[in-house]
Amino acid sequence: MRAINIRPSRGAALMLGCLPFALLILAYLVGSALRLADNPADKLLPSLTTLATSIDMLAFSVDRRTGDVLLWADTLASLSRLGLALAISTALALVIGMAAALLPIMRALLSPFVDFVSMVPPLALLPVLFIVMGLGEVSKVALIVIGIAPILIRDLTLTATALPREIIVKAETLSASTWLIGLRVVLPQVLPRLIDSLRLQLGPAFLFLIAAEAISADAGLGYRIFLVRRYLSMDVIFPYVAWITLLAVLMDIGLSLIRRRLFPWAEGAR
Amino acid sequence: MLRLLADRLSRRAFLTAATALALLAPAAQAQEKTDFKVAWSIYVGWMPWGYANDAGIVQKWADKYGITIEVTQFNDYVESMNQYTAGAYDAVTLTNMDGLSIPAAGGVDTTAVIVGDFSAGNDAVILKDGATLADIKGRVVNLVEFSVSHYLLARALESVGMTEQDVSVLNTADPDMVGAFQTPDVTAMVTWNPMVAEIAALPGATKVFDSSQIPGEIIDLMVANTDVLAANPDFGKALAGIWYETAALMVSDTPEGAAARAAMGAASGTDQAGFEAQMAATKLFPVPADAVAFVTSPDLGATMDKVRGFLFDKGLLGPTAASADAVGIELPGGTVLGDPANVKLRFTDTYMKLAADGAL
CATH class of the missing domain: 3.40.190.10 (Periplasmic binding protein-like II)
Known part of the structure; x- marks a missing residue:
């Protein structure tokens, strides 16, 4: 039997999937035990007990300095920035992307500019953003929007222009207006793709969020990580990294569910 | 009978092995570490380290004690302290407050070899x-x-x-x-x-x-790992030698002094005039006897008490610290602030006194 034809059973597949995680945890535990044996106050690889204490302090106790539960306050601050930025980016993608896809004049006007802007490295713009928009929420949201909106716009335009021309012509012969063609023919076919590209942009969005929060903030997931980095507090950083990853995974799954719920017909096209 | 013999034999073997181990252990310790790594970052009071390295002063003192000292500049102060705390460096420049909250609270027993200056307007x-x-x-x-x-x-x-x-x-x-x-x-x-x-x-x-x-409360130090220093005190002596030779040059009113200040200014992104303005806001200790007087005065204990109170209040002495006493601070003369069983930050006048006595 060829190796390409050997398939694991359901149980074996599950076990194989868990194996890398188990190895990672094992490597951590061994490394942590070794370092702690050497220096009981070592902060680099804290023990599970220390991690549990820290998680309890971060997620379930009220911080005496701010009067908030830190993890929730940080999550709320970060997610509201991220949510706002994703909403603005999606709206921009819909408006500009659709206009550029449908109307040749708008395409001539917007496409070169969007293509150009999408190549600007957003992090290099950060110092400028902070001077122009101040250190508040606006500059943080703007960084994420500048980072992901051009990609969403370009992707939406590409998808829309790749639709078979015959469909548009058919709608025209049925006397549909430009507006109606956009709304009833093109839009439904690009929306599933928009959700997919939003999923792909979640990673960069988190990256820009954390970079912005590292520079100036008083709450947020990235803020906390960069604050305690000064104290090598891995007992805070590890849980936060895990939590951010979990949030991103959940958002990804959520968007995927929305896509399947709203556009079940698009599943077959994959 | 046979069993008894076997028992005795194995016991003997065990004893021999144990003796061999006991002999080996100090031998391993006596094998002195002779290569040292020092990290520093850009700040007016620490610029002498970079200058000393470029001007060959580091080399000169290392040679004198038969050791090698590698001096590395960090663009990121926090990273330099983290690297030291993680064990990648033997000594680092930091402030008294960060020394307590980062390496000391991180369980790395740290000794302040040199008190270089305190901030007086910086x-x-x-x-x-x-x-x-x-x-x-x-x-x-x-x-x-x-x-x-x-x-x-x-x-x-x-x-x-x-x-x-x-x-x-x-x-x-x-x-x-x-x-x-x-x-x-x-x-x-x-x-x-x-x-x-x-x-x-x-x-x-x-x-x-x-x-x-608040004079004398924000102190800039050169600290080293206490175990490394104990294993080879020559490292501390070499650091003191480098510092006092460079600091004397830095404050001297000679063309060489001006050239050193211009070089340090350029290295920190300004010029000689800008650097001298920063020096005016810094109380440097170019004379070892002054540093000894500063570190042995009771004010240091009072300052560290305020600092540890602040750090504890902000939760920076670690999640398990029950009070500001959690991390012990040893002052010259042996007085300990806080937990005597967990002394992790030590102020000493040993090396500066050697410099003051001309015994380096």
Whole structure:
């Protein structure tokens, strides 16, 4: 039997999937035990007990300095920035992307500019953003929007222009207006793709969020990580990294569910 | 009978092995470490380390003690301390406050080999449209949270009967301070030089409090791993030798001194005049006897008591610290502040005294 034809059973597949995680945890535990044996106050690889204490302090106790539960306050601050930025980016993608896809004049006007802007490295713009928009929420949201909106716009335009021309012509012969063609023919076919590209942009969005929060903030997931980095507090950083990853995974799954719920017909096209 | 013999034999073998091990262990310790790594970062009081390395002073003293010293400049102060705490470096430049909260609270037994200077104006509270410190009430204050700036703010507020509750603190990265001050919503800031000099020169900016009002509380040190020092004290002697030779040159009113200041200024991104202005806001200890007097005075204990109180209040002595006593601080003469069973930060006059006595 060829190796390409050997398939694991359901149980074996599950076990194989868990194996890398188990190895990672094992490597951590061994490394942590070794370092702690050497220096009981070592902060680099804290023990599970220390991690549990820290998680309890971060997620379930009220911080005496701010009067908030830190993890929730940080999550709320970060997610509201991220949510706002994703909403603005999606709206921009819909408006500009659709206009550029449908109307040749708008395409001539917007496409070169969007293509150009999408190549600007957003992090290099950060110092400028902070001077122009101040250190508040606006500059943080703007960084994420500048980072992901051009990609969403370009992707939406590409998808829309790749639709078979015959469909548009058919709608025209049925006397549909430009507006109606956009709304009833093109839009439904690009929306599933928009959700997919939003999923792909979640990673960069988190990256820009954390970079912005590292520079100036008083709450947020990235803020906390960069604050305690000064104290090598891995007992805070590890849980936060895990939590951010979990949030991103959940958002990804959520968007995927929305896509399947709203556009079940698009599943077959994959 | 046979069993007894076997038993005796194995016992003997065990004893032999144990003796061999016992002999080996000190032998392994006596194998002295002779290669050392020192990390430093850009700050007026630490520039001599970089200059000493470039000018061959490090090489000279290392050769004298038959050791090698590798001096590395870090562009990021926090990273240099983290690297030291993780064990990648044997010595690092840091402030008394960071020494307590980072390596010492991280369980790395650390000794302050050299007290190089203390800040006498290098750190400042700056207000926009405000004449006195009292005007800070209710404002948002931009600073690097949990840094010496934060400590300075706490001490400044205390001096006018306020607490941190009277303001709100907004963490801002130090490279962005000068730019941030020019945006409309930033109205109060605490930072250090060279940013202070630039910000204070901006229109509308008033320096309302600076570190010269709390002299001797923000101390810049060269610290080394206590175990490394104990294993080879020559490392500490070489550090002291390098420092006092370079510091004497740095303050000397000779063409060589001016050239050294110009080189240090250029290395820190300014020029000789700019560097001399920063030196004026720094109380340097180029004379070892002065540093010995400073470190042995009872004021140091009082300062460290304030510092540890601040750090504990901010939760920076570690999540398990039950009180400010959690991390012990040893002062010259053997007095210990806090837990004597967990002494992790030690002030000593040993090496500076050797320099003062000309015994290096």
